[in-house]
Amino acid sequence: MRVLFVANPEKAHVLPMLPLAWALRTAGHEVRVACTPWFADVITQAGLTAVPVGRDYDLWELLRRQMHTLPDWSYRPEYGLPAPYDAAQDPAKADWDHLVKGYEEIVHLWHKPASFPLIADLVRFARQWEPDLVLWEPLAMAAPIAAEAVGAAHGRLLWSADAFGTTREHFLRLRDRRPEGARPDPLGDWLGGYARMHGGEFTESMVTGHFTIDQLPASLRLESGLPSLPMRFVPYGGPAVLPKWLWAPPERPRVALTMGVSSTDHGAGYEIDVQDVLDSLADLDVEVVATVAEDEQRKLARVPSNARLVPYVPLHALAPTCSLAIHHAGFGTFLTMAQHPVPQLLLPWDFDGPVLGRRAAAQGGSLAIEADRATVPAVREAVLRLLGEPGFRERAAALRDELRALPSPNALVPELERLTAAHRSPARRSA
Structure with missing residues (x-):
């Protein structure tokens, strides 16, 4: 099968994905890693095939620009997770108004500016290459847009505790208690707009994937009801020389x-x-x-x-x-x-x-x-x-x-093959 990895140009997000990319490669699958042009060297240094898409950007610089009230990057970040994802660390913030406002802000500050440079080119490549499976880190939200556009199975590969999935579960639980017509969903509306642009409709899998690969052991994970695959973390930090x-x-x-x-x-x-x-x-x-x-x-x-x-x-x-x-x-x-x-x-x-x-x-x-x-x-x-x-x-x-005791990346490959067959659309929307 063809497997496409997608990540923002951030080493802390990408490097934990690459051992699984190699496990799939050595199992005989075709693997590509989509990234911005300047980041391609990080991928090729790992011996994998990079696909430069979109235009270059720095995730931190984008955030600084969006927070226009701050004079420069020398400001001190807030402690812990930004809203709405702080609800994952503080149950008191699992409040409807806080979550809605938080999603409005994070879509504007983070998800839109980080995804927009990639979306068109990533969809174009996906339609040309037709991946069977797309694996994406949780801030690379151009990936589920492209996956849905071509009917590929797709899942998240975490590089952190899953504050994103836990927050979304809080949001959905509270939303279901709201009356019809009073259920705003800033993140879903934004993703749904791109889904419709490419011939589909919004589904919750665009937020949390068809499944999630979690590299934390059970004692460290945040509780979640999302379909999850545990995987053993394999250290990889890039080119290394032993002194x-x-x-x-x-x-x-x-x-x-x-x-x-x-x-x-x-x-x-x-x-x-x-x-x-x-x-x-x-x-x-x-x-x-x-x-x-x-x-x-x-x-x-x-x-x-x-x-x-x-x-x-x-x-x-x-x-x-x-x-x-x-x-x-x-x-x-x-x-x-x-x-x-x-x-x-x-x-x-x-x-x-x-x-x-x-x-x-x-x-x-x-x-x-x-x-x-x-x-x-x-x-x-x-x-x-x-x-x-x-x-x-x-x-x-x-x-x-x-x-x-967790499954190695190599041991996870057969399960990924099964999940791909289960979630891949039989009628691709690549035309």
Whole structure:
């Protein structure tokens, strides 16, 4: 079968999709990855075939432009998820008026500007290539438009906790209690307009797919009644070279410090004070390996003698050597460390990081501190607990076992073949 992956030009969204793309490829299926032109190198570096569609854009820059009341990108993002998706982290916000207003705003601020550059070209390619299955990350909403236009089966592949699906379930539950004629649906109306433009009608699958592939284990997922396929996360961070210093095991407990690449890729800084975190570890009998972008390294006033600063190191190679990881609660970072197993100190701030932080802390293998509360005393105390109390490593080992029990991408392929046959339209609308 022909499988088309679709994602916004954002590494944190795309890289978790690529192991499944290769699983399908090695099973004999044809695979293409649609992306904006400038992002094609990220796909081809992974040995996959990129399909440049539409015009280039930066997701963060689009958001900044839409939020025209803000002077520049140096503003501090709000804590956690934006409306309406904050209803997934705060049940009090699962309110009809909040959800409707939130969907109105997020369609205007996010979904429209991020999808519009891709839709026409993506539909054109889909009609030419006729994919049987389209797999899309949950912010790539041009994908379900194209899939419905050609009658392809399609599903979401998550790179976060499913705040999108959980919020939609809240919305539909509340909508069904409303009288006829008082059921506005800003997201459905917007998607429905494009569906009709290409010969179809809006269905809920355009919001949440025919099914959802979730790479989080059950203990970390948000509750949902959506059709879901669990899949084991396979770390992939792009081209990687193993440095010689990583060949030998560490002589002291190794602590990894990383804040990911998303912020610095887009010219933004970190939400935590890296200097404070380094200072909190300076007199401990540990070896700190900190992946800090060179621009951010230059902001540091001092580097402790027990710290090694590098711009990048492959996390899947670093993780097995670590006794502790400190990071921003990024999806890929967390799951890479969790596989070995490594207790983690999470310092989240924006989007789904706080949700994952709370779920991970409840699971027991991690501690979480909001980024703006990550003071020297707070970080130091948490680090000493995570290194000194055996219960954290025991719970981290339980999480590792839970991850290992999930189906691998290769094992998921037969189920995707079955679902494609079940959901693919027998009468394609490609003419």
